[in-house]
Amino acid sequence: MFVDSHCHLDRLKQGPEALAETLDFARTRGVEHFLCVCVSVNDYDSMLETVSNFDDVSVSCGVHPLHQDEACSFEELLEKAQREEVVAIGETGLDYFYSPESKEVQLTSFVDHIKVANETKKPLIIHTRDAREDTINLLREHKASHTKGVLHCFTESLEMAQAAIEMDFYISISGIVTFNSASELREVVKAIPLERLLIETDSPWLAPVPHRGKQNQPGYVVEVAEFIADLKGVSVQELAEATTQNFYRLFSLAGNKRVASNN
Template sequence: MFVDSHCHLDRLKQTDDELNQTLEFARNRGVEHFLCVAVSVKDYDSMLASVKDFDDVSVSCGVHPLHQEDACSYDELLEKARRPEVVAIGETGLDYYYSEDTQSVQRQSFIDHIKVANALNKPLIIHTRDARQDTLDLLKQYKAAHTKGVLHCFTESLEMAEAAMEMDFYISISGIVTFNSAKALRDVARAIPLDRLLIETDSPWLAPVPHRGKQNQPGYVVEVAEFIAELKGISVEALARQTTENFYRLFSLTRKAGAA
């Protein structure tokens, strides 16, 4: 069974009935759980309302580095993130590729998210692009020893991945790995130890081959798994089993499928 460790179900261009059908399609393909990741604390309640009736959907709380117009205070983030349904903090992090002019604001937001994760003992979901050293430096400086997390939709270097794994982080690979332009990322995916790997769609964006050009959806995490399994020379069943185990180990507040 698969898990989509990072998706944005509230961002899908779908009606409620269509979302039901989308999740059912994924379940029928063997996807047993979905982590719906917040990009804005301001929109958190509306995101939660869109998925709260699904027992196999968990949620995070945080502010994406490119959504600093929705930035919130440490206290506001802490208040929302301590709610019992929140299994992770984020997504947070640094993105200098799209927004160099907000670097200082991004860094302070990232620090606040790290401190909230420390305080609540909830894992971090980190977005990082063109900010390798600052991302690692801030984690080293502010992360508590018990705080874990994931670098999601990873597209950076193996050296960054190894540094993050040394800090007890996981690496999550999206459908980007299937793109023709992703040779370097495929090399990284081969090298990531299986017990440190997660898979995701990041839907509604970044649909994997052969679905390029379509709105991405959680059911397409199967294509991501199949592609990575082939890269690693293992069965897709083995990859699914290990990445699912990794997901529940990291996001330990998530209710497993079939649990009471």
């Protein structure tokens, strides 16, 4: 069984009935759980309403580094993050590639998220691009290893991955690994231990080969798994089992929901 460890179900361009069909399709392919990731605290309640009827969907709460025009106070973030249904904090992080001009605001927001994660004892979901040194330094400085987390949709260096793993973080790989332009990333993925890998779609974006040009969806996490399994020389079943176990180990509250829905 597979898990889509990072998707944005509220951002899919489809209505409620179509979302149910999309998740059913994923389930028929062996995807057993979905983590719907928040990009704006302002949109959290509407996101939750979109997915609340699905027992196999968990949610996070946070502000994406590229959504700083929708930034919230530390107190508002903490209030929502403490809610029972929230299994993780984020996505948060730093993106100097698309928005270097908002660097200072991003840094403040990122530190707030790390502090909230430490206070709530919930793991971090981190977006990082062209900000390797600041990302790792802030995680170390604010003791993010206490809560752990994941560097999602990873496209950075092996050295950065190793630094994160030393803090007990996981590395999540999206459909980007299947792109023709991703030769360097594939070498990084080969070197990352299986016990530290997660898989994701980041849907509705970044559809993997052979679905390029289509809206991405959670069912396509299977193609990501197949590609990585071939890359690492393991069976798809072994890759699926390892990444699923890693997911529930990191996001233990999602695991609790899984147990409850099975009873």
